[in-house]
Amino acid sequence: MSLSQNPISIQGVSLESVANEFGTPVYVYDEEKITSQIKTLQAAFSKVPLKIKYATKALTNINILKLVKKAGGEVDAVSVEEVRICLEAGYEGKDVMYTPNGVSMDEIKQVVALGAMINLDNIPVLEQFGQEYGNSVPVCIRINPHIMAGGNAKISVGHIASKFGISIHQLDEILEVVNKYDLQIAGLHLHTGSDILDAEVFLKGANVLFEAAMQFKDLKFLDFGGGFKVGYKEGDVVTDIMNVGDKVSDAFLEFCKKYGRDLELWLEPGKFVVSESGYLIVQANVVKKTPQITFIGVNSGLNHLIRPMMYDAYHSIYNLSNPEGELKKYNVVGYICETDTIASDREIAEVKMGDFLVIKNAGAYGISMASNYNSRLRPAEVLVWEGKAKLIRKREEFQDLLHNQVILDI
Template sequence: MPNPTHIQGVSISALADEFGTPLYIYDGEKITSQVKTLQEAFSAVPLKIKFATKALSNINILKLIRKAGAGIDAVSIEEVKLGMMAGYSAEEIMYTPSGVAFEEIQEAVNLGIMINLDSLPLMEQFGQVYSNSVAACIRINPHIMAGGNLKISTGHKESKFGISIEQLPQILEAVAKYKLQIIGLHIHTGSDILDAEVFLRGGNVLFEAAVQFPDLKFLDFGGGFKVAYKPNDIATDVMEVGKKVGEAFQSFCKQYGRQLELWLEPGKFLVSEAGYLLVKTNVVKESTSVTFVGVDTGLNHLIRPMMYDAYHSLYNLSNPEGKKAKYNVVGYICETDTIASHRELNEVKAGDLLVIKNAGAYGYSMASNYNSRLRPAEVLIWEGQARQIRKREKFEDLIRNQEILEF
């Protein structure tokens, strides 16, 4: 796929002039088309999509995803509130906490949000307070190793997430003890999953457990669809996954005796490829062994390469026809801060604009003020227009909540 100079007819370089750099840019049409792709792939089953809000939580992105027909999965009470500000009803939100204070659970219940119970102690507390008065879901750890690397694998035996499938007897004991109203079961094995067989293995864990729960309304298969990061990279064939998982799901529903809903929680799949981080080159610095391209961003804005060893394609927007050379693209943070190593780019000069691709998921949402740097602006391209959806931070924002003492 060629490196874009325009998004929906909007010049990327003109965005740098209008909004400055670094700048997060999102292609709204790509986001909505990804929702439609999943809806098509799973068209044979009653499907509900719950966008993993943690991937990109700007209220305007949430509004756009709601417009496309998807709900959300929240992992904090703040994400729940962002979703409600974006227009989601309580029924369209699932709350999947991980080791949070029970007061946060109570706040979500008071808002009418369904809780995804992820530990036996939480089941006990929930049962003591609510008994069967509030419907809930249970997150099961299926003991399946899957995903691009250990840091994004969430369903293996030593993962903190969910309740071990080997503890199913204790789960059933708690359900019976407190007469819990369990209407859903959930798993999530990790991210960057290619093979439909992994989803089917997870599905079999759900199916075997589900027969013990007579009042289910849905089974949640989580997310984890892989997107392409490198040229000629392999992505999840969601049509194949939809066909195979859909067939297995419908077969189970016949065995269960009632049609259930199939839920999915895509995050990266919906927004990753829609996002670009536009940066400016500050300096081109040659050493005896490598040429560094220093840009006006770093791990404070895009931590994935440093935290997950994630690969992000990038290109020189300012010199698309220039002679190729290899560079290390590095940030301006006082830390090991390498965005790309030994990467072949068209010749880069100070002042050139570089575009970092696949920056829509876990880019801005994991950004920080490390080194007391300011976070960038965000722009959404929708219906051929660029709209700023978050202002660039100013120094005043950095100190807004500090109490300045006299010494």
């Protein structure tokens, strides 16, 4: 489905009927898009032994995780809770890459007990890991190559000031700890951040990783991370996956010859897999005209989609109720007691109170970053699967806000 298309239905299921049946706001996901994104990656990297480790932080609903598994993918988790959700979805511990940042050794021990591959990104914890496990538990090391990818400053995190990964300039210190404890290094992981556009960024990082990998004799895999850029509006430049897959695969196979044996190539796509599959349907509560701006106030906000406010992210919006109406300029704002701007100076088919609006690219970091700010409830999630709309998360109710509160007799 091209960016210029504003779907009225998904797999024959009317989005308006979804809004009417399940209420708004509501997240809607297209199973076919998720599956096709995984198949695209598999085709692009068909020349190498590939493992796709879906970055679950993008969207952790168990049903989405099951879809990824059915399509041949595995998972990457950043917390013990994400690891446990993956296990609930049917993955085995060996299918899970655990890539934490700034966590305690206690949490790492919990995940070791669950059987996941541990991916460490700082030397003090690597030292603790060696003291605790020696060479009895395999581990991966996350390297920061200091190669900048694109995107907002908050998601472009491969630079030298980033908190993620161990600097490639500290390779000697890594090797000192590895040798001290005879650590079993199963893989190296490349961290470059988000919005990578072309093969050249991957190849620069790959060359850094290939050079470092020669210092480790028993590797099983190299993990190139994720960060593929998807389109948010017409004309957006997106990652040429087929070109990236072709060039990176060739470089990887050449490295394996030099290394002396075949390794697996791992990828950790998150946004690429689920972003374009997701739609957030909201309803116009008010159309408010001022001398300069016409605002559309909707029954959602940064509590359901924080990316516009946090990352200045662009999300296309269209009027589901009046798709062929005259285009007019609006600022779309949420109902949260903050600026809460979802879109500014946006041309949308004329909107009236009660119209359903659709916010695109809501599959990644929508519900997973949602909150109860202003004591608002989180929406329902619906999956369009095999031509039917299925509820996969109930809408919160008022009692959910009080569920864990301990009420004192004051």
